[in-house]
Amino acid sequence: MADINDALEQNWLGSVESGEHLPEEEMPEKAMNPNVAEQLIQHFRLNEAKANQNLATFCSTQMEPQADKLMASAMNTNAIDKSEYPKTAAMEDRCAAMIGHMWGIPEDEKFRKDFIGTSTVGSSEACMLGGLSMLFSWKHRAKANGIDIDDLHNHKPNMIIGSGYQVVWEKFCTYWNVEMRQVKLEHGTNESSLNIEKAMSLVDENTIGIVAVFGITFTGEIDDVQALDAEVTKYNEAHKDMPIKIHVDAAYNGFFAPWVDGFKPWDFRLKNVASINVSGHKYGMVYPGLGWTIWRKNDYEHLPKEMRFSVPYLGGSVDSIAINFSHSGAHIVGQYYNLIRFGKEGFRAVMENVRKVSTHISEVLKATGYFEMITDGSLLPINTWKLRDDVDVKWNLYDMEDALRSYGWQVPAYPLPKDRDDETVERIVVRPGMSMTIADDFAEDLNQAIDDLNKKFN
Numbered sequence: 001m002a003d004i005n006d007a008l009e010q011n012w013l014g015s016v017e018s019g020e021h022l023p024e025e026e027m028p029e030k031a032m033n034p035n036v037a038e039q040l041i042q043h044f045r046l047n048e049a050k051a052n053q054n055l056a057t058f059c060s061t062q063m064e065p066q067a068d069k070l071m072a073s074a075m076n077t078n079a080i081d082k083s084e085y086p087k088t089a090a091m092e093d094r095c096a097a098m099i100g101h102m103w104g105i106p107e108d109e110k111f112r113k114d115f116i117g118t119s120t121v122g123s124s125e126a127c128m129l130g131g132l133s134m135l136f137s138w139k140h141r142a143k144a145n146g147i148d149i150d151d152l153h154n155h156k157p158n159m160i161i162g163s164g165y166q167v168v169w170e171k172f173c174t175y176w177n178v179e180m181r182q183v184k185l186e187h188g189t190n191e192s193s194l195n196i197e198k199a200m201s202l203v204d205e206n207t208i209g210i211v212a213v214f215g216i217t218f219t220g221e222i223d224d225v226q227a228l229d230a231e232v233t234k235y236n237e238a239h240k241d242m243p244i245k246i247h248v249d250a251a252y253n254g255f256f257a258p259w260v261d262g263f264k265p266w267d268f269r270l271k272n273v274a275s276i277n278v279s280g281h282k283y284g285m286v287y288p289g290l291g292w293t294i295w296r297k298n299d300y301e302h303l304p305k306e307m308r309f310s311v312p313y314l315g316g317s318v319d320s321i322a323i324n325f326s327h328s329g330a331h332i333v334g335q336y337y338n339l340i341r342f343g344k345e346g347f348r349a350v351m352e353n354v355r356k357v358s359t360h361i362s363e364v365l366k367a368t369g370y371f372e373m374i375t376d377g378s379l380l381p382i383n384t385w386k387l388r389d390d391v392d393v394k395w396n397l398y399d400m401e402d403a404l405r406s407y408g409w410q411v412p413a414y415p416l417p418k419d420r421d422d423e424t425v426e427r428i429v430v431r432p433g434m435s436m437t438i439a440d441d442f443a444e445d446l447n448q449a450i451d452d453l454n455k456k457f458n
């Protein structure tokens with residue numbers, strides 16, 4: 001019979017370590033029992049955001065148990081080793097193909113032959129690739145047109161974007177020495193997406209392209225890509241040697257908009273949209289660590305030669321485009337699972353429910369009488385609101401954030417991006433895991449939290 005102390009050592013209860021603080025600065029001298037280590041780390045994570053009450057993130061916090069199993073079993077694969085993991089490589093191509101077609105590439109066009117794309121670790125890497133392809137493509141055009149691209153005084157490349165951009169675009173411009181020409185979000189107007197006339201007025205021969213944000217992170221608004229495309233077409237007709245292209249940052253909306261009504265064409269149905277990025281880990285419903293960039297055509301104008309690195313694949317070689325090298329293939333497996341398991345029918349059903357819930361939440365917020373909705377969840381599943389000017393309360397949205405947190409809900413308050421940063425808003429991102437049941441629970445706690453606030457600040 002095992003000694004009682006041995007039995008205790010197997011488990012955390014009564015273990016030496018469970019009576020001590022977890023190591024912080026130095027690795028412990030001695031090894032510990034794996035069960036104990038596992039338990040204590042679970043304890044350490046106890047008050048991290050709960051999936052169902054985390055209304056702050058765009059990222060997936062829930063997948064189906066079958067997907068969990070598949071991903072766990074693929075965790076030890078390396079997506080970059082295409083010859084060691086040819087099936088993972090095939091799944092990556094299949095996902096990219098399906099996503100390209102989801103965005104309006106005609107059915108008879110084939111992945112790798114007619115169009116091209118890659119998985120990434122997220123939209124940040126995917127945006128970086130979209131930006132780089134515009135930059136290198138511009139360099140080739142500029143050289144061919146006798147522009148001295150080394151003369152940074154006169155020919156520093158520039159990129160045009162609305163000032164509600166996600167931080168990755170600032171990184172892109174900083175890392176690659178590109179001038180960011182921002183179109184301001186105008187205060188006191190409803191102009192919270194790209195002003196197309198102003199954007200076009202910033203274009204010159206050094207413009208590598210325009211980035212349209214199709215789903216602004218802070219407000220859930222969208223740039224009008226269709227109207228932008230029409231203006232770019234006009235510009236390009238007048239500047240045949242130095243045409244410009246559009247990259248669409250569709251980090252979250254790229255997996256939402258295709259399945260619900262109400263969006264004008266924004267994707268590869270438009271002539272000048274050269275590339276699009278999306279996060280697989282947002283409405284693609286995969287855990288954090290996955291993004292995609294798709295280029296409309298597999299040619300050097302869309303994806304310049306410099307960005308293609310040959311890696312061995314099935315006795316031959318294939319272009320690798322991503323910036324990262326080694327990373328797990330599990331996310332690709334998870335994405336492929338979601339695409340084939342839900343299919344078009346499933347994605348439509350999921351996203352329609354998301355919209356029902358987000359529209360309902362907006363009704364709940366309005367019914368309190370305290371808030372003015374900036375976006376009401378009826379188009380994109382993002383509810384943003386501010387306190388009404390005509391209500392007289394002593395609390396603000398940061399107090400409300402705290403009050404909701406005491407019920408477990410994460411609902412961030414923050415200032416709008418620059419040029420409108422004197423306005424505080426609060427935001428809920430409705431994700432596929434949020435059923436109406438959860439929304440009802442939230443509504444109850446919301447009203448309770450407002451009562452609490454009114455009592456506390458009277």
Ligand SMILES: *Cc1c(COP(=O)(O)O)cnc(C)c1O
Pocket residue numbers: 058121122123124125127166168213215216217249250251252279290291
């Ligand atoms: C989330 C987001 C990004 C960054 O995406 P990650 O997948 O987190 O790297 C870029 N642009 C927009 C519009 C986003 O919403």
